[in-house]
Structure formats: C-alpha cells, structure tokens
Amino acid sequence: MTTATKPAPVPAGPTTALRPSLKVPVSLGVLSLVALVFFGFLGPSKTAEMxxxxQGDAMELPAILIPGQGGGIALAILLLAMAAYSVYxxxxxxRSPKWLPIAFAVVFVFALLVWIVAGAREPSISLAGLIAGSVTLAVPLVFGSLSGVLCERVGVVNIAIEGQLLGGAFTAALVATVTHNAYVGLLAAAAAGALVSMVLAVFSIKYLVNQIIVGVVLNVLVSGLTGFLxxxxxxxxxxxxxxxARLDILPIPFLSDIPIIGPILFEQSVAGxxxxxxxAVVWVGLFKTRWGLRVRAVGEHPQAADTLGINVNATRFWNVTLGGAIAGIGGAIFTLVTIDSFTKEISGGRGFIALAALIFGRWNPIGAFLASLLFGFAYNLQSILGIIGTPVPSQFMAMLPYLVTIFAVAGLVGRSRPPAASGIPYVKG
Structure with missing residues (x-):
C-alpha cells in the first residue's frame, strides 16, 4: 500500500511581496513635480500678499508676503520631502500614515493659492475673508453630507439629498414669510426634509424599491413641485x-475679533x-454610544444585528428620517441666511456635491465636514478670482474639488469603502 506523503510547506516569499501599494507614493511624487514646475520654475514673479x-480686529497682524516664484519653489520642496518620506x-x-496625504493636500492647495494670487492683477487676498466665506458656503453641504452619513450608515443610499435641501429651502422661505419668524421657518424646513426622507424610507425599506431610483425620482418630484408652487x-x-425673515449673524463679543478663527467660529448665524x-453630536452618537453601535451593525451586517434583537428596518426608517431633517435645515440656509428669497433650483446641485463630500470623507462625520469645507473653499475662491483679476479661469477652480474626489475614491487617502449593507434591502427571515 502506498501512503501519500504530506507536501512540504511552501516557503514564504520575500518581504517585498508584502509591501503596500505604490499608489500613494507615486501620486504624491507626481503632484510634487507638477508643483515644482508650474508653481516654482514657471511661477509668477510678483509677491503675493496674504x-x-x-481693520477693527482685536489683534491686527501684519500681512504675509510670499514671493510668487521663490515661495512656489520652497513649497514644492516641502511637497517633495513629504513624497520622499512616503516612498521611504x-x-x-x-503604509503612509493618514495624516501625510492630508498635510500634503493642505500645502499643495496653499502653493496653488500663492501661484494664483501672485499672478493676479491685484496680488492681494484676505485669508480671513476667504476662509470665513468658504465656511459659510459649506454650511448646506455639511448638513447634506451628515444626512448621507446617517442614512448610509444604516444601509440606505440617500441620493435624495438634493430634494431634501430644495424642500427645506422652499418651506423655510414660505413659513418664515407667513409667520415673520425665521426660527419657525427653520423648524418647518427640518420637517419638510424629514417628510421627503420618509417617502424614501417607505419605498426603499418597506416596498424594497431600488434606493437609487427612488432617490432620483424624489429629486425630480421635489424640483417640479417647488418650481410649480x-x-x-x-x-x-x-x-x-x-x-x-432672516437668521441674524450673532457674533460672540471679543472672540469674533480674533484673526482668521474669529469669523469662522464665533461670527455665525444660529444655523452656523x-x-x-x-x-460633534453625530460623530459622538455614531462612535461612542450604544445607539451608534446598533446603527453601524445594521449598516454592516443586518442579519447579525437582527439576531441580536435589533429591529433592522425600524432603525433604518428612523435614521433616514433624522437624516432628512438635518438636510432640511441645510436647505433653510439658502433662504434664511445666504439669499433673501426662494428661487427655482436654489440648491443648484449641492445635494450631489454633499454626496461627493460624503464619499470623500469616507462615511465619517468629521471627514464629510472637512470635505465639505474643501468644496466651499473652491466655491468661494472661484468668485474671488474675478475680483482680484487672476488669469486663471474660474472654471478651473470649480473642477478642483471633483478632481480631488476622484483621487480620494481612487485610493489616494486610503481605500474608500462604504458600509457593507449599503443599498441592500433587508428582508427578515
């Protein structure tokens, strides 16, 4: 009788086979070389004034003067150093630490800003005004992206953020006008956003209709309804x-006069x-509470959550409703803070931008907040470009956030993975 011999174990391969992907080092290296050539060697000769x-701030600090070409070369060298560290x-x-691509992006954007300002007809820009304006424009995006976080964390894809923002904007304008009270309008906007979300929840959770289709139909429905009314x-x-009625800006005395951070943190409306x-509440709720643990369990593995006694569909329904209320508040910003009345399509596609910020932020409230700020920065810079007379087309800055999102989704800042059960309906039993 012949006995089978046990095969000898295959020796492990060289350690180089276990090395992480070259995606991040190569991407940082290419962008560094682009910065060195365009922002440095081909940079403008003027000096950018930041x-x-x-005037009137509690502390008046001198402006920062950065030579266009010399500053571009110095910042490009810093970028090359970070890229070299990633290769090392x-x-x-x-793997490259998470902070490295973020720090690289900040320096790259600042180098881009120096290049743009130094090449302008009037090479001067207010950093305080730029950042404060960016935050103001980002507020609806933040509320919209938080709505998406709450929905997708329980497994429901919320394509209807645009409709929730639009419904909130219309309702806020109508109710605040009739009642002469902006705060009542704000509450009505939250109710309108929640109502749109309930429709999404009923059809996608109870009747198992495709969530993407329901979201698109709701966007079209709300757009047509608000346009008709x-x-x-x-x-x-x-x-x-x-x-x-308007939501007044409520500056906090003394703190609002602090340079740069004063207007951002301490000179906002109630909505700001x-x-x-x-x-803060959504982040703490999702990652530091029992409720958040259940929500994430439903979004990652609904069958296991059901086994533990969690009502999966009820959790999804109420989370989607809460997300809609938050998006409705974001819509109210358009008519109660930014603009003094409602117009057709006032949201201007920002619901889809909030969805991109959600993906860029990797389904994390803080990440979505930072991504929304990037989009707000691009929006504000786009308008400032025409004022300072830069030769850079404003459309280029409008493209920048989307290019960054493509890099992020492609893995520049790490793998972007949605909750495992996102978009998958749950049928008990």
Missing amino acids: KVSE LWSKGE FGTVMAPDKELFNTP YLMYVAV
Missing part, C-alpha cells in the same frame, strides 16, 4: 409669500453654530 486680519515608508514595507404662489405675490454642534 492678509491675516482685517513604502521601502520599509509600511414658486411660479403659482410665490412669484405672483412675493411680499406675502417669499420675503422670509448648529453645524458645529451637529457634526
């Missing part, structure tokens, strides 16, 4: 139905302050 504070870590079989109700009598509270 105003840190404004790769050679040792280690605007034309038939608001437009004929603007004073009676479309002159909403709510934005910071909402980001």
Whole structure:
C-alpha cells in the first residue's frame, strides 16, 4: 500500500511581496513635480500678499508676503520631502500614515493659492475673508453630507439629498414669510426634509424599491413641485409669500475679533453654530454610544444585528428620517441666511456635491465636514478670482474639488469603502 506523503510547506516569499501599494507614493511624487514646475520654475514673479486680519480686529497682524516664484519653489520642496518620506515608508514595507496625504493636500492647495494670487492683477487676498466665506458656503453641504452619513450608515443610499435641501429651502422661505419668524421657518424646513426622507424610507425599506431610483425620482418630484408652487404662489405675490425673515449673524463679543478663527467660529448665524454642534453630536452618537453601535451593525451586517434583537428596518426608517431633517435645515440656509428669497433650483446641485463630500470623507462625520469645507473653499475662491483679476479661469477652480474626489475614491487617502449593507434591502427571515 502506498501512503501519500504530506507536501512540504511552501516557503514564504520575500518581504517585498508584502509591501503596500505604490499608489500613494507615486501620486504624491507626481503632484510634487507638477508643483515644482508650474508653481516654482514657471511661477509668477510678483509677491503675493496674504492678509491675516482685517481693520477693527482685536489683534491686527501684519500681512504675509510670499514671493510668487521663490515661495512656489520652497513649497514644492516641502511637497517633495513629504513624497520622499512616503516612498521611504513604502521601502520599509509600511503604509503612509493618514495624516501625510492630508498635510500634503493642505500645502499643495496653499502653493496653488500663492501661484494664483501672485499672478493676479491685484496680488492681494484676505485669508480671513476667504476662509470665513468658504465656511459659510459649506454650511448646506455639511448638513447634506451628515444626512448621507446617517442614512448610509444604516444601509440606505440617500441620493435624495438634493430634494431634501430644495424642500427645506422652499418651506423655510414660505413659513418664515407667513409667520415673520425665521426660527419657525427653520423648524418647518427640518420637517419638510424629514417628510421627503420618509417617502424614501417607505419605498426603499418597506416596498424594497431600488434606493437609487427612488432617490432620483424624489429629486425630480421635489424640483417640479417647488418650481410649480414658486411660479403659482410665490412669484405672483412675493411680499406675502417669499420675503422670509432672516437668521441674524450673532457674533460672540471679543472672540469674533480674533484673526482668521474669529469669523469662522464665533461670527455665525444660529444655523452656523448648529453645524458645529451637529457634526460633534453625530460623530459622538455614531462612535461612542450604544445607539451608534446598533446603527453601524445594521449598516454592516443586518442579519447579525437582527439576531441580536435589533429591529433592522425600524432603525433604518428612523435614521433616514433624522437624516432628512438635518438636510432640511441645510436647505433653510439658502433662504434664511445666504439669499433673501426662494428661487427655482436654489440648491443648484449641492445635494450631489454633499454626496461627493460624503464619499470623500469616507462615511465619517468629521471627514464629510472637512470635505465639505474643501468644496466651499473652491466655491468661494472661484468668485474671488474675478475680483482680484487672476488669469486663471474660474472654471478651473470649480473642477478642483471633483478632481480631488476622484483621487480620494481612487485610493489616494486610503481605500474608500462604504458600509457593507449599503443599498441592500433587508428582508427578515
């Protein structure tokens, strides 16, 4: 009888086979060389003036003067150093830390800003105004992306953020006009956003309709409905139905005069302050509470959550409703803070931008907040470019956030993975 011999174990391969992907080091290296050539060697000869504070601030600091070409070369060398550090870590079989691409992006954007300002007709820009304006424009995006976080963390894809923002903007304008109270309008906007989300929840959770299709249909429905009501109700009598009360800016004495961070943190409307509270509450709720553990369990493995006694579909329904209410508050920003009345398509596709910020932020409230700030920065810089007379087309800055999102989704800042059960309906049993 012949006995089978046990095969000898295959020796492990060389350690180089275990090295992480070269995607991050190569991407950082290419962008560094681009910065060195365009921002450095081909950079403008003028000096960029960066105003840190404004007249009347509690502390008036001198402006920062950066030579266009020399500053571009110095910043490009710093970028090359970070890229080299990423390559060094790769050679040792280690991944680049999460902070490295973020720090690289900050320096790259600052180098880009110096290049743009130094090449402008009036090479001067207010950093305080730029950042404060960026935050203001990012507020609706933050609320929209938080709505997406709450929905997708329980496994429901929320394509209807655009409709929730639009519904909140219309309702806020109408109710705040009729009641002459902006705060009542803010609450009504939250209710409108929640109502749109309930429709999404009922059809996608109870009737198992494809979540993407329901979201797209809701966007079209809300757009058509608000457009019809605007034309038939608001437009004929603007004073009676479309002159909403405003959410006043509430600066905190002394703190609002601090250069740069004062206008950002301490000179906001109630909705602006709510934005910071909402980001903190959603993050703590998702990652530090029992409720958040259940929510994430439903989004990752609904069968296991059901086995542990969690009502999967009820959790999904109420999370989607809560997300809609938050998005509705974001929509109210358009009519109660940014613009003084409602117009057709006032949200301007920002619901889809909030969805991109959600993906860029890797389904994390803080990540979505930072990604929204990037989009707000691009929006604000796009408008400032025309004021300072830069030859850079404003459309280029409008493209920048989307290019960054493509890099992020491609893995520049690490693998971007949604919750495992996202978009998958759950049928008990």
